[in-house]
Amino acid sequence: MKTLTINGKKHTVEAPDEMPLLWAIRDLIGLTGTKYGCGISQCGACTVLINGNVVKSCSIPLSYADGKEILTIEGESENLNHLREAWVEGNVPQCGYCQSGQLIAATALLDSNPTPSDEDINTAMSGNICRCGTYPRIKKAIHKAVELKNN
Amino acid sequence: MDAIQNMSRRNFVKVFGLASGGLIIGCQFSGTDKVVRIDDGTSFTPNLFVQLKKDGKLVLMASRSEMGQGVRTSLTSVIADEMDADWSFVSVTQATGDSKFGNQNTDGSRSIRTIFEPMRKMGATARAMLVSTAAKKWNVSTSDCKTKNHYVINSLTKDKLFYGDLVEDAMNVEIPTEVSLKDKKDFTYIGKTLKSVDLNDFTHGTAVYGIDARLPNMKFATIARSPSTFGTVKSVDKTATMNITGVEQVVALERVKRPFGMLGGVAVIATNTWAAIQGKNSLNIVWDKGLNGAYDSEKFMQKITNRVHNKGKIVPPIIGNTTTAFSDATQTIEATYQMPHLAHAPLEVPNALAWVHDGKCEVWAPVQSPQTARAEVANYLEMKPENVTIHVTFLGAGFGRKSKPDYAVEAAALSKKINAPVQVVWTREDDIQHSYYHTTSAQYLKGSLDEKGNVTGWLHRTAFPSIVSTFKPMSDYGAGFEFGQGFNNNQFDIPNMRFENSKAEAHVRIGWLRSVCHIYHSFGINSFVDELAAKAGKDPLQFNLDLIGKDRIREDKSPFPLNTKRLKNVLKTAAKKAGWGKKLPKGHGLGLSVHYSFYTYVASVVEVSVINDALKVHNIYTAVDCGMVVNKDTVTNQVEGAGIFGMSVALYGKITAKNGAIEQSNFHDYKLTRMHETPNIDVTIIKSDEVPTGIGEPGVPPIAPAIANAIFNATGKRYRTFPLSEHGLV
Numbered sequence: 001m002k003t004l005t006i007n008g009k010k011h012t013v014e015a016p017d018e019m020p021l022l023w024a025i026r027d028l029i030g031l032t033g034t035k036y037g038c039g040i041s042q043c044g045a046c047t048v049l050i051n052g053n054v055v056k057s058c059s060i061p062l063s064y065a066d067g068k069e070i071l072t073i074e075g076e077s078e079n080l081n082h083l084r085e086a087w088v089e090g091n092v093p094q095c096g097y098c099q100s101g102q103l104i105a106a107t108a109l110l111d112s113n114p115t116p117s118d119e120d121i122n123t124a125m126s127g128n129i130c131r132c133g134t135y136p137r138i139k140k141a142i143h144k145a146v147e148l149k150n151n
Numbered sequence: 152m153d154a155i156q157n158m159s160r161r162n163f164v165k166v167f168g169l170a171s172g173g174l175i176i177g178c179q180f181s182g183t184d185k186v187v188r189i190d191d192g193t194s195f196t197p198n199l200f201v202q203l204k205k206d207g208k209l210v211l212m213a214s215r216s217e218m219g220q221g222v223r224t225s226l227t228s229v230i231a232d233e234m235d236a237d238w239s240f241v242s243v244t245q246a247t248g249d250s251k252f253g254n255q256n257t258d259g260s261r262s263i264r265t266i267f268e269p270m271r272k273m274g275a276t277a278r279a280m281l282v283s284t285a286a287k288k289w290n291v292s293t294s295d296c297k298t299k300n301h302y303v304i305n306s307l308t309k310d311k312l313f314y315g316d317l318v319e320d321a322m323n324v325e326i327p328t329e330v331s332l333k334d335k336k337d338f339t340y341i342g343k344t345l346k347s348v349d350l351n352d353f354t355h356g357t358a359v360y361g362i363d364a365r366l367p368n369m370k371f372a373t374i375a376r377s378p379s380t381f382g383t384v385k386s387v388d389k390t391a392t393m394n395i396t397g398v399e400q401v402v403a404l405e406r407v408k409r410p411f412g413m414l415g416g417v418a419v420i421a422t423n424t425w426a427a428i429q430g431k432n433s434l435n436i437v438w439d440k441g442l443n444g445a446y447d448s449e450k451f452m453q454k455i456t457n458r459v460h461n462k463g464k465i466v467p468p469i470i471g472n473t474t475t476a477f478s479d480a481t482q483t484i485e486a487t488y489q490m491p492h493l494a495h496a497p498l499e500v501p502n503a504l505a506w507v508h509d510g511k512c513e514v515w516a517p518v519q520s521p522q523t524a525r526a527e528v529a530n531y532l533e534m535k536p537e538n539v540t541i542h543v544t545f546l547g548a549g550f551g552r553k554s555k556p557d558y559a560v561e562a563a564a565l566s567k568k569i570n571a572p573v574q575v576v577w578t579r580e581d582d583i584q585h586s587y588y589h590t591t592s593a594q595y596l597k598g599s600l601d602e603k604g605n606v607t608g609w610l611h612r613t614a615f616p617s618i619v620s621t622f623k624p625m626s627d628y629g630a631g632f633e634f635g636q637g638f639n640n641n642q643f644d645i646p647n648m649r650f651e652n653s654k655a656e657a658h659v660r661i662g663w664l665r666s667v668c669h670i671y672h673s674f675g676i677n678s679f680v681d682e683l684a685a686k687a688g689k690d691p692l693q694f695n696l697d698l699i700g701k702d703r704i705r706e707d708k709s710p711f712p713l714n715t716k717r718l719k720n721v722l723k724t725a726a727k728k729a730g731w732g733k734k735l736p737k738g739h740g741l742g743l744s745v746h747y748s749f750y751t752y753v754a755s756v757v758e759v760s761v762i763n764d765a766l767k768v769h770n771i772y773t774a775v776d777c778g779m780v781v782n783k784d785t786v787t788n789q790v791e792g793a794g795i796f797g798m799s800v801a802l803y804g805k806i807t808a809k810n811g812a813i814e815q816s817n818f819h820d821y822k823l824t825r826m827h828e829t830p831n832i833d834v835t836i837i838k839s840d841e842v843p844t845g846i847g848e849p850g851v852p853p854i855a856p857a858i859a860n861a862i863f864n865a866t867g868k869r870y871r872t873f874p875l876s877e878h879g880l881v
Binding site: 015019022027030031032034036038039045072084087095096097098099100121122125128130132136137138139 | 365
């Protein structure tokens, strides 16, 4: 039995230790905002925060997350909320599928670096693929979120 | 909106009272690719619906799939504009797959083009009815009423009536037989920047994609498919699989030999997706490789390259005489261009949840063509189509892959076999290795120049396994619709032209991918024109403009024939935005490309640098003329995305096969453009009152050749075989 605190709410799951956190969140707990894209930590669609650290949940065993705090796209945080606002303002998504992971990765970036440069964004966001190609808008929206936060 | 009652009246629209209250207006449109036409005869069956509720909410039923191209937003904006509706009251529901909704196929960049006018008329009709209702209440003439932002306003008294409050009475007013459409200058939404109607869901993880569909007691399945296309199972050892926690069953799945049937294989049924994936990976299967077991894409490329170096089948038209042109020429040049297979790799993998019960089947799936899915599932289950319901979820992109609903058939087949709801999920490896691939191609071009550097002759040979092979095996030559995608209908005014097609057998399933044959034909044509310009010692911009020639409308059967003036205009616009001719930093180069596809005109100028053999794309300037723009931001977003998509094609796009099996498996070896490679993308939309044309695809074809031309401009090196990663540039 593992206990996961997801977006402030406790969940217990019965599953093998090695099950990737992604599938526990999606299939056992039923929060489907976190997406499967590749299963090998290449695309970032499954990005979540564990105790504030950015991880690819498809490649993190459930046992590692046991007892820890997890933030998914269904959750709230100050930076995430500013980013959401900026995402809406910039009309960022196309199909929207990767955006859960993009938003969480961007949240982690702003959590550690309140005023990222373009280069910082490139480094932090290059693990997240958007097949529709919304990168220029994501970059702009991250800057915008900083602006929204500072105002 | 299934509780429709009291069908009444005739003409273009119909009005239905709804049990739950509200006004529903339906109209019929003809979703053919040819012309926009309103059918208002007696055999009227509405296939577009809009519902105005008593609380003012306006709900459109979208008949097209949303896969990132913004169609739900664009369609809605058209109706809301003609209704003078307040955007904050507008929402969209998704139609199930049913012929009553007209042609629902979301491909060919046609949604806006075919539904635009019917939607406008429907909105205008609703508005007229609301005005009549209000006029009656006030006892004034309708000409004394105007509408704004969800209200009818009495011009004499300045009184206002909210649309929602008029709903009940509006159901009883006469439907106008003729409505006047707004003057274009009065549009409030059409042509303006509108945000997606789905942003809140996209940013909170609450948009339900196919892979998110859930039913009580559902099972999760993965399928092991033959590494070589159409191979079959010889033997299976499932011992290790059955030892995995969560795995319940291993089920044999037969092949269904329809274009979108299924490949068959061995399915693993489990209580969660991960167990199903582990179970699949633990199967020990011996395959009979079958007919395609020896497919070697590198050897195949050699084979089709040799073929285009020899005479092929003539594809009309033959213009003038290229033999004489070549023998009379001051100089001739020839070049061969090669492109590998590509996979769509939408970020949401193919998946479907199906539940066969009580003689019926329900499917929840991300499909571009719900009616095709319905037909394929009904065929497999031997059910009447009306007993199959396709619930169209959000699509985590499609790019053509999700026009082919083999995954829905798989889910339906498994649900029937195990008598439970089953969700089939393709792993990324399955997606990369068992797709309906974009074809591989070889092209040979030969051109001649006179003493002034004018092009006098043009010979173009193309060879590519045809999409038709998916529908009709052994179709070894290209089809007319494939040639029509930028091959035998190029934009040039050259006195002698000849087109030939060489044989190319398919050894994998061939499908269409965003902009289809335009990808390779644009690559060949735009690269070769750049080579001709260099040979003639001319500036590529002027050379292209001269080659397109004088203003003219090309004579062909197209409903919207190519207008060379519009084509030259996008080219000039993109060049101007890029500062064509400006002095560039050392190692930098500019390249241009122009292409007409899906009735839309697009030109791109790309700035790259190649320093120490490392390629960087700095800027993409794209100008697009897609007629009247419905949603400016959707157009911009699509064209930006096309730039990134085109870069993936040019830099990394490569699917290869060895011994019948695809060599790539996931994003580490089927690479896509990422954030750190993203250039500045500048989009100019040409103002136009022409018919709105496609925007989902046309931005892609110019990108790859513009990059190749820019590299040539920067380095003097010409790359004729894609992707560029093969040349060590990235």
